[in-house]
Amino acid sequence: MTKGYVSLILHSHLPYVRHPEINEAMEERWLFEAINECYIPIIDVYDGLINDGIEFKVTMSITPPLMAMLEDQYLNERYMKYLNKSIELANKEVIRTAEDKNLNGVSKFYVERFEGLKKTYEKYDxxxxxxFRKFDNLGVLEVITCSATHGLLPLLAVNPETVKAQLAIGVEYYKEVMGHAPKGIWLPECAYTYSLDPILKELGIQFFIAESTSVSNASPxxxxSTAAPIATQNGVAAFGRDVEAGHQVWSSFxxxxxxxxxxEFYRDIGYELPMDYIKDYIVPSGIRIDTGIKYYKITGNTENKEYYVRENALERVKIHADHFAYSRNEQINNLSYYMDKPPIITCPYDTELYGHWWFEGPDFLNEFIRNAADNWTEFELTTPKEYLEMYPVTQCSSPSPASWGESGNFSVWLNGGNDWIYRELHEAAESMIRLANSFDEPTELExxxxxxxxxxxxxxxxxxxxxxxxxxxxxxxxVKRVNTHLERFKELYNCLTKNRLEEKFIKEMEDIDNIFPNIDYTLYRNN
Structure with missing residues (x-):
């Protein structure tokens, strides 16, 4: 008997780190590491579940910058080069560690792992x-959207046009990539404020994921509390993050x-082996960075780490997945006694936790989803969209402004160290609005x-x-990224307003910052 539901929601986001103007840009590795450690392993989990006939439902937000990077030819070529280098290094490590049986076993694991990643990558062309489109079409994965570049919307709301543009660009790009309109959205940093409600409704968004306090402190x-969604004044549903489920994964204690x-995340051969040996597998400048080959387990609060034993780690994965499933089952049993409809436990996490920070995270997801499909559980996995289809009547209540950042407010993104950014952003937004309103019939170059x-x-x-x-x-x-984009914006503004545009100048910018090829600048018009 199904007494309730669990909605597992993975927020997949990286900033736009495409740098064709730089040889071996270190920041592009953020994407390559996430592909190696998170995205492909999770794809393998979904494929394994489908092949075994396991019924499941998962929700993933894939932000527009991440979608754009995963679709980008240049970055995919760069990633393949990175992956081939990883395979080469892992094979060298098998030779180097041949005299140490335990260490050699771990190095062989990495060869097998990297080669498996390449096989999956090539399987999907x-x-x-x-x-992700395949899983979405099969109905096992609901992909939801985000704002254009993960802008902290409440802090941009000084100019309503720029907030609407962030959201509308995100929705339109989702349609281009996924082939259909999104039903839900992950508000960047789960940051909500009242002015977002009518824009979400206008864009056809049916639900968003909220921080727990946005829902638990809603009015009325x-x-x-967070065991069921609430509906805003405009009828957009808010699903609040469950605190208990969050602590079991996120808590540092x-x-x-x-x-x-x-x-152990913080022990990588990129920092430990001689430079002559490792230099071809890090950036050309010689800065020591992660290679993805890590030989030690967490061990404890000590610098004397023991070797990683994959079999032991997977045994712990099963124990933790069992505990997580049992905890959700107990939680739902307790809640269902007091509720007139089945509760839903909303479990949102950063996707990058699963595999990058927590190497065994994808294995945990696999085991938990299999547990959820077992007969002993009294809950089912579902998505927010499907829950709303089953139980469309929700309490009307206005969510409280909040985020899932420290202290539940916006102070992580607005404080004495970074507040200068917003003055610049607000001025640029006002200039963009003026431009959009000034050019009624622009030339092709304009x-x-x-x-x-x-x-x-x-x-x-x-x-x-x-x-x-x-x-x-x-x-x-x-700091450089903020200033560079603002400088380019100002140059474009001056060229447009002073009628001195040059095609070469525009093309240079288009080649570097090529995100959103069909972006609609008229979104910034306020008339």
């Missing part, structure tokens, strides 16, 4: 969106990924310049840049 207070048997100005603006608006600055990681790169 070196276009991973082919796989929801009867079932209680979360599964911290188990001593799982692979149309291209207007479209490129819109591209540069949305790329500058990515929430990744203030996030990186806040967390003090690749700060120089984040």
């Amino acid at each position: 070196r276009r991973l969106m082919n796989a 207070r929801p009867l079932y 209680l979360g599964y990924p911290g188990d001593a048997n799982y692979r 149309k291209r310049a207007l479209a490129q100005a819109a591209r540069e603006l949305v790329l500058a608006e990515s929430s990744d840049w203030p996030f990186i600055i806040k967390h003090n990681t690749t700060v120089q790169y984040a």
Whole structure:
């Protein structure tokens, strides 16, 4: 008997890191690592479930920048070169570690793993969106959209036109790639504010994923808290993140990924082996970076790490997946006693957790989904869209502004270290609105310049840049990205307003920042 539902939602996002103007751009590796560690392993999980006849439903947001990069010919060629280098290095490691039986076993595991990744990649014609489209068409995966470049929408709302453009561009690009309109959206950083509601309704969005406090603190207070969706004034449903399910995965104290048997993220041969040996597998500048070959397990709070034992890690995966399934079952049993409709436990996570930060994450997903299909569970996996189709009547309540960032507000993306960004973004947005309103009948070259100005603006608006600055990681790169896109925007603005456009100048920008080939600059018009 089905007493309730679990909705597993994976948010797949990376900033747009395409750099044909740079030889061996280090940041492009963010994408290549995610493909190796997250996206292909998860594709293999879905394929394995389908081949075994396991019924399942999963939701994934794939943001427009990530979709664009997965579809990009240049990046796919660069990724294949990266993957072949990984295979070459892994084979060298088998030779180097031949005298150490345990270490040699792990190195052989990496050869098999990388070769398996290549097999899957080629199976889908070196276009991973082919796989996600297939799963979406089969009905086992619902792909939902996001805003154009993951801009933190409440902080851009000074100019309503730019918020609408972020959302509309995201919806339209989804249609181009997926072949149909999206029903749901992942609001960047789960950041909600009241002004988004009518725009989502206008764009045909039926639901969005919200931080737990957006729903639990909604007005009037929801009867079932986050165990059921609520409906905004315009009828858009909000599904609130379940706190208990989140803690079991995310918590630094209680979360599964911290188990001593799982692979240690912070020990990679890229930092440990002699430079003469490793130099051909890192960036040409000689900066030491991850290669993806990591030989140690977490072990414990010690620097003396033990070798990774894959079999032991997979045993822990089964235990943790069993516990997660049992916990959701108990949760649903308890909730269903008090509710007049089956509860839904909404479990949203960053996809990049599963495989990148938590190497065994895709294996965990596989085991949990198989558990959910077993007869002992009293819940089923579903998607927000299907839950709304089954139970369309929801409580009308206004979600509270919030995000899933630290403290549940917007302070990660707006603080003393990164607040300068927004003054620049707001000024550029006002200039973009003026441009859109000023050119009623532009020439073909002016149309291209207007479209490129819109591209540069949305790329500058990515929430990744203030996030990186806040967390003090690749700060120089984040600052440069904001400033570069804004500088290009200003150059385009000046050329358009002073009638000195040159085709060569436009083409150079189009070749570098080529996202959204059909972007509609008229979205910025306010009349």
